[in-house]
Amino acid sequence: MTISLEWYDEREPAGGTNEAKDAGWQELLERLLKLAGEAEGVEAGVVSLTLTDDDGIRELNREHRGLDKPTDVLSFPMREPGASEPDIRYDDEYETVEYETETDAGEESEWEGDDGLAADGFDPFAEMLGDIVISVPRMYEQAEEYGHSPERELGFLFVHGFLHLMGYDHMTEEEEKAMIAKQEAVLSRAGLSR
Template identity: 65%
Template sequence: MTLALEWIDEREYSDEEAESGWPQLLERLLQIAGQAEGVEEGVVTVTLTDDEGIRELNKEYRGLDKPTDVLSFPLRGGEEPNIHYDDDFETLEGGNPEDVGGDPFAELLGDIVISVPRMHAQADDYGHSAERELGFLFVHGFLHLLGYDHESEEQEKDMFAKQEAVLSKAGLTR
């Protein structure tokens, strides 16, 4: 098995022409990040949604009735698997007992859900391309799938350095 990306687009509308390179971009970022982290196999599912779709997930899993930019749902883990949710770098932990040992879906690394409207707004706010922001959110979510977090200043510094290294290698600089 290799490191693979599954792609789901739940949005009602999309700009097919402007977004045509996104699957290849995220596949490339997955390979670069996987290589950097020594992850050679597994499946990552990325779901593109809108603010309403991510708001519903945020409400269901975090109790926060508001949209966010990215949610990560790790499906592999140790004895106490974690689910990481990002909203301005807040992180909560939870778990699913089905993810502990003997999981028939062991090759699944997890799911990353990205709100495309928030991604575009943040790209505008930061003054960089939509592709750069999409890449940032994807790599951020991927690192959460691997257990990285940013609850402390040291963890945040480490995680963000890893993100920037992957994005730089892919040519996605600010």
Template identity: 65%
Template sequence: MSLKLEWVDEREAVSAGEAGWPSLLTRLLDEAAKAEGVASGIVTLTLTDNEGIRELNRTYRGLDKTTDVLSFPMREQGAEEFEILYDDDYETTTVDILNAEAEDEETPDAELGTVAGRIEELLGDIVISVPRMHEQAVEYGHSAERELGFLFVHGFLHLMGYDHGTEEEERAMFAKQEAVLARAGLTR
């Protein structure tokens, strides 16, 4: 299994300077996932405008204002998770597969085109306002790619359960972000 980045672009216009974004964000996803010990899963990235992210912020957070990035984790934080495997019309968990293997029973086949019938885990969705990203790049005096990378890694860490509600949480999360960005060559 592997990590996959899926794209949704809700914007009407795309600039020529964005051609390198897919490879940049795939590299950042790989770096951030490696740092978090995540070997597989799917992250969906939506690029939108200020009004699009404002609507999401209003709907899901009750805040009627534009923001730069939103994250919608699909994992339940803190709960023990079992990988879901599908075999024909019923579901089994990894525990069932391990028990079957221990008893030399036949394990589900890979009819779905995935390893041993495994369905890849949806890690969550990240939504970035591209106009806000550009504004912040100018405000902070660095490249659009650096700001895009910062927002993407920030969003990914939220998918992994990190938050910045306290000073201690913020220091830990931002240190992880900066380490990933540095490994990708996106320093300030």
């Protein structure tokens, strides 16, 4: 099992999917997710990332936080901080499903075998860790404001969002220092230090 990224781009096509793919953002964020997961001891799970614009993130910010303004990143964890994973219980009559490794035409199917993993490594039963939403216009503005690359800012926002999914926060000075140190350590390992 691995930690994986589901990728969505809600922006208009002119500033959306092609830009993100051409800039190598998906590969960058998958690498950051792996590094952040390793740092937090997370070996498996799925993180959903949505790229949006200021209007899209403003709507989510208003709906979920009661703040009628755009922000740079929002995180929506699937588990409450400190909650343990639920126990999985099986009936005595639980039946397993075996997947064929070849189709009738002799071609390989989308399944590798009976481990439940698709040929591309996707695990349909992996735990959903949560959702991260990033405003791309805000990311560009902040990169310019802070004097670093858009990739560095995107990485910062993504790792920040991931740490929120893991239960970290920055409500006190101590929490903020700890969270920033963790973010910078991951970004540094990825070659995105300031």
